[in-house]
Amino acid sequence: MENILQINNLHKYFGELEVLKGIDLSVSKGEIISVIGSSGSGKSTLLRCINFLETPNNGEIIFKGKNYVTNQNDLQELRKRISMVFQSFNLFNNLSVINNLCLTPVKVLKKEKKETFVKALEVLDLVGMKDFAYKSTKLLSGGQKQRVAIARSLMMDPEIILFDEPTSALDPEMVGEVLDVMKDLAKTGITMLIVTHEMQFAKEISNRVIFMHEGIVHESGLPSEILNNPKEERTKLFLKRFL
Amino acid sequence: MLKFVKRVLVFIIAFGIIIAIQSRDDIYASEVNTDNETIMEAIEELRFYSSYNYQTLTEDKLSQLIVDFYLPVRYGDVLIDWQLESEYVELGTETETIEINSITGYVEVEVLKVTILEVPSVFKGDQVFELLASFEYLDESVEYSYFGTLVPQISADFLGGATYTLIRYFSLFVEGALLTIGISLVGTVIGFVLALFIVTGKTLNIKDFESKASKITKQVIKKVSSLYVIIFRGTPMIVQASFFWFGLGLFGNALLCGLFVVSLNTAAYIAEIIRGGIQSVDSGQTEASKSLGMTGSQTMRYIIFPQAIKNSLPAIGNEFVINIKDTAVLSVIGIFELFNQTRKIAGMHYRQLEAYLIVALIYLFLTYTVSSILRQVEKRLDMPLKELPSSN
Numbered sequence: 001m002e003n004i005l006q007i008n009n010l011h012k013y014f015g016e017l018e019v020l021k022g023i024d025l026s027v028s029k030g031e032i033i034s035v036i037g038s039s040g041s042g043k044s045t046l047l048r049c050i051n052f053l054e055t056p057n058n059g060e061i062i063f064k065g066k067n068y069v070t071n072q073n074d075l076q077e078l079r080k081r082i083s084m085v086f087q088s089f090n091l092f093n094n095l096s097v098i099n100n101l102c103l104t105p106v107k108v109l110k111k112e113k114k115e116t117f118v119k120a121l122e123v124l125d126l127v128g129m130k131d132f133a134y135k136s137t138k139l140l141s142g143g144q145k146q147r148v149a150i151a152r153s154l155m156m157d158p159e160i161i162l163f164d165e166p167t168s169a170l171d172p173e174m175v176g177e178v179l180d181v182m183k184d185l186a187k188t189g190i191t192m193l194i195v196t197h198e199m200q201f202a203k204e205i206s207n208r209v210i211f212m213h214e215g216i217v218h219e220s221g222l223p224s225e226i227l228n229n230p231k232e233e234r235t236k237l238f239l240k241r242f243l
Numbered sequence: 244m245l246k247f248v249k250r251v252l253v254f255i256i257a258f259g260i261i262i263a264i265q266s267r268d269d270i271y272a273s274e275v276n277t278d279n280e281t282i283m284e285a286i287e288e289l290r291f292y293s294s295y296n297y298q299t300l301t302e303d304k305l306s307q308l309i310v311d312f313y314l315p316v317r318y319g320d321v322l323i324d325w326q327l328e329s330e331y332v333e334l335g336t337e338t339e340t341i342e343i344n345s346i347t348g349y350v351e352v353e354v355l356k357v358t359i360l361e362v363p364s365v366f367k368g369d370q371v372f373e374l375l376a377s378f379e380y381l382d383e384s385v386e387y388s389y390f391g392t393l394v395p396q397i398s399a400d401f402l403g404g405a406t407y408t409l410i411r412y413f414s415l416f417v418e419g420a421l422l423t424i425g426i427s428l429v430g431t432v433i434g435f436v437l438a439l440f441i442v443t444g445k446t447l448n449i450k451d452f453e454s455k456a457s458k459i460t461k462q463v464i465k466k467v468s469s470l471y472v473i474i475f476r477g478t479p480m481i482v483q484a485s486f487f488w489f490g491l492g493l494f495g496n497a498l499l500c501g502l503f504v505v506s507l508n509t510a511a512y513i514a515e516i517i518r519g520g521i522q523s524v525d526s527g528q529t530e531a532s533k534s535l536g537m538t539g540s541q542t543m544r545y546i547i548f549p550q551a552i553k554n555s556l557p558a559i560g561n562e563f564v565i566n567i568k569d570t571a572v573l574s575v576i577g578i579f580e581l582f583n584q585t586r587k588i589a590g591m592h593y594r595q596l597e598a599y600l601i602v603a604l605i606y607l608f609l610t611y612t613v614s615s616i617l618r619q620v621e622k623r624l625d626m627p628l629k630e631l632p633s634s635n
Contacts, residue, residue: 051534073452080536090531094549103545104535149531156535 002029004159004191005050005082010059012045019045021215022059027160032192034202034223037212038238043195044087046212047162050193051084080108083153087165089145091137097124097148098133101155109156116155123151127181143174147181154185161185163194199242203227211235248620289318289376292354297343305374306392309362313341313354314374321378325355329372331393333358365395365407397592405597412588419584420605426502426573426580427566433502434509435559439548441514444468446521448539468514475511481572483508488576501573508569509562516558520551553624560617564610581605 005027012020019042027033035043048054050061052068052075060067068078092100101120105111124130127147132140140148146166153161163182167175179201186192186205196202202209202223209226211219211234219232230236291300294311305312314325316338327334335356342349363370370393377386397407409416445468447461475483484504487493493500524547532542552559574583581602589598 053530053534073450076536076538079534083536084531084534086527086531086534088527090525090527092528092531092546093525094546094553104532104537107541107545108536153535 004029006062008060011057012049013057019215023217030189030191032186032206033208034206035195035210035212041212042215043212044164047164047195051082051162081158082160083156083158084162085149085153085166087168089149091145091149097135101152105155123154127151142170143177146178150181160191165195199227297341308391308393309396311358313356316353316355321380323376323378326375331361331370332372333360363393363395365410369394404594408597409601415584415588419581423570423581426505426570427563430502430505430509431563431566433506434513437510438513438517441468442517472511472514475508480508480569481575484573484576497576497578501576501578512562513559516555517551520555521547523554524550557621564613567609
């Protein structure tokens with residue numbers, strides 16, 4: 001399978017604190033990777049570094065043959081292709097649902113307004129939010145917001161979508177609707193990197209599971225292997241809490 | 244709704260400025276319709292005399308009558324037949340002789356006394372009456388009319404004085420108030436626009452990979468913007484107004500200069516308000532915008548600024564209310580806004596208490612009304628989007 005994202009020896013410091021201590025990861029096209037681990041293990045930081053919301057201090061992030069750690073004046077190019085879904089949704093508060101979807105394709109990808117509009121309605125239909133197209137984002141529930149956020153990232157036709165704990169801020173009854181949307185999305189063959197605490201979901205959806213601990217990738221492999229028969233002590237300890 | 248409010252406000256400003264600029268025309272300019280020059284001269288030399296110290300009244304003074312006056316019975320050899328009909332003044336029938344002090348000493352003049360029967364109340368306002376003079380001159384029969392105006396008088400008590408001041412000078416108060424609102428509103432709007440530039444300057448983002456020249460330019464813009472805010476927030480507006488008008492004589496027009504000062508001053512304050520608004524926007528908004536490939540300036544323009552401005556709207560509206568009060572300072576450079584207008588009114592009868600109490604109430608009315616309107620607008624802005632938006 002074609003390798004589209006390659007991360008080599010990635011380091012990130014917050015002041016004195018070393019959060020990522022040399023991450024190596026290669027992502028193939030169409031792969032769905034779940035990243036698990038306890039809080040503070042660096043999962044979210046890893047995801048944010050891939051999108052350069054945090055600037056890595058050291059290492060390589062190679063996307064389509066270009067190392068963006070040394071070429072930071074062209075980050076827009078990277079971000080156009082890799083979009084992100086946040087824990088706290090981060091929908092644009094000043095825009096209606098449909099405009100949340102249409103803004104970036106028109107302004108960043110320079111797409112035709114009408115075309116984008118039609119596509120936005122289609123994508124909203126996909127996540128079951130078509131009826132809310134003209135609503136203010138304030139009126140939506142958490143689950144609905146997250147579905148719109150996913151739709152918004154889809155509008156960019158990304159090659160990779162990064163999910164940063166997409167269900168952690170949701171009420172338990174809303175988690176299902178978001179996970180369902182993500183499952184549908186997985187079937188379309190898009191590459192996904194998911195930081196999650198939903199172990200069952202991770203098992204169902206992913207091709208690969210990565211366990212992170214204290215800034216390094218501790219264990220990596222098939223979901224059934226990692227989640228059912230972890231080899232490392234740390235992984236066992238972590239998973240114990242979810243059983 | 245907002246568009247409508249905007250239009251109304253623009254109209255009000257335009258109206259206010261027009262009224263303020265127009266000088267008031269004399270309402271009772273007398274008409275002279277004659278084709279004979281000698282008659283003209285004769286009429287011009289015709290004098291009236293006030294019962295107060297027997298002063299000569301010109302036609303002008305006839306229009307501000309508060310005491311009885313005399314009409315000459317003859318001009319030279321010409322006998323004049325006077326006619327006057329009014330419920331406020333009465334023309335006497337008995338000829339009297341009064342002594343008038345002239346350049347050649349005291350002269351005796353034969354006159355008819357006109358007595359004021361009733362001082363018109365301030366509610367009825369000025370009372371105009373017509374004086375008809377008919378006489379034979381150079382074998383011609385001439386008729387000429389003068390207009391006299393009886394002016395209401397201010398009463399000594401507070402309530403009467405206040406009523407008089409309010410009613411009699413209502414139009415002056417209105418003029419002043421319109422000018423005050425006009426300057427405040429235009430100043431706030433221009434200040435807001437300037438503030439956008441200042442804030443943009445202050446919040447410029449300097450990135451590591453930029454060229455040296457661009458870094459230095461941005462640094463300079465940042466410093467200048469900060470300095471601007473420091474200077475204009477750190478000095479009193481009265482000093483700024485005096486500096487730009489008496490010091491520099493900017494625009495050669497006090498009104499424009501005043502507007503300029505208010506705008507610059509407001510810009511500094513609004514810039515700080517918007518900067519606070521920007522900081523109050525959740526950082527997640529920036530992250531989401533950047534993660535979707537928007538540049539820093541696009542993020543600012545489409546996401547952060549609209550939210551920051553919406554957040555700051557109450558404070559910006561407040562700035563307008565503050566301006567309504569603070570423009571009183573412009574009286575110092577001779578702009579007749581509400582406060583200066585009041586000083587003029589207070590000086591007319593030396594009745595300070597009444598005038599300043601009235602103006603305090605007018606200011607209170609203005610600020611309270613504007614605040615209420617702004618609160619309504621804010622409420623409306625918080626309502627959910629209903630109409631189909633034009634997809635950006």
